[in-house]
Amino acid sequence: MARLWSDDASEQDRADCARWRAQHPDHERAWQTLLAFEDKLAGVQPQAGGHALRRAVSGTGRRRAMRLLGLGALLAGSGYALRGTDAWRGVTADYHSGTGEIRALTLPDGTRLTLSTGTAIDLRFDANARLVVLLAGEILVATAPDPAATPRPFRVRGRHGTVQALGTRFTVREDDEDARVAVFEGAVEIRPAGAPDAAIRLDAGQGSRFSRYRADPPTPVSEDAASWSRGVLVADAWRLDDFLAELGRYRPGLLRCDPAVADLRVSGVFPLHDTDRALHNLERGLPVAVVYRTRYWVTVRAAD
Incomplete structure (x- = not known):
């Protein structure tokens, strides 16, 4: 240049x-x-x-x-x-979503993919495989039958390992220390990157966390785990600090939780397209105050 x-x-x-x-x-x-x-x-x-x-x-x-x-x-x-x-x-990925954006894609094979906030993926489709490389964030996958004459496996690969779909609908979330999978239809196989022999199978209604060297045993999950794809966050007795950490992924800047109120429990359905309204609703349901130092520096603390 x-x-x-x-x-x-x-x-x-x-x-x-x-x-x-x-x-x-x-x-x-x-x-x-x-x-x-x-x-x-x-x-x-x-x-x-x-x-x-x-x-x-x-x-x-x-x-x-x-x-x-x-x-x-x-x-x-x-x-x-x-x-x-x-x-x-985000700059170099084949597809990405910005902060607060939820983006829907249809892949070349007809698979439907939904990108959560701050997500980046690359696609690697060839004659032998259908691969989504999850670079950051979270995706909801609804696989389609492979139109190729010889069916190709559908896989999602991240830093921690690979998730292979077995005709299914599921989410994969890539975090710094591990990855999360939740299955809503069909089944998947999780294969940690550093321990391929430690593969586990998840069926519909099951989820797991896994790192490069191990996968946790399956635990029950509900459809609420993918509620973000519908533009809402569904909380069921979540700790307040966990709720704010999740909500904060959908807004720019810093969203803090005062340790004094961190253990309060949150239940409800909160909009992700308007996180300020979600915070306002939080004030109405809990003894907390939302303090805006700026639009990008917000603290939730005990109400006076």
Whole structure:
């Protein structure tokens, strides 16, 4: 990009750039990230940035080249710092949802996928498999029969392992320390990444947590575990701190719970498209006050 920004960019430079963008989807995503830099503060790989800048220095004045070099260093450094974060995954993923967004997709095989807030996925469909790579967040999957002549397995893979569908509807949530699965129809097989022999089967009405090396025994789950896909959060005697942690995923900024009220119990149906209204409803049902320091810094504490 630094070369293209220079005063003497040629048609060959533009052709080289177009060819590079077409070589791999990652190149195109990196290019789009650069174009949206002012809005997203995303970055490029240091090698790509360095290569473009070295070419730019030979064709521009020293002062302009130094400005380009500084910008390139900022972009590369930002990309390095952001790599692995939810922001980076959102920019580079095949599909993603923003904070508070619930997004529905239909995959090439007819499978219906719903992305919860702050979710990022990649798709890897080929002649042998149907794979959803869950990079961050949570998805609801309703699998469709495979239209291919030879049926391909449908799998969801995350950092902690793989979930294979056995004709089913289920959710998978990727957290830092483990993953959660809930099955509503059919069955799935969970296979931890570091212990494939520790695979377990979940049938409808069952859920489990699993990490890279183990899967917990199945526990009962209800349809309420997927209530977010309908735009509501259904709580049944949840601790207040757990409720606010979950609600906070659907709004920007910080939503704090004062430890003095953390053990209060919450039950009800709360809207996810309007989390301020959900907090207002919370005040009406519990002896708490919602204190807005700003729109993005909110604390729930005991009422006066």
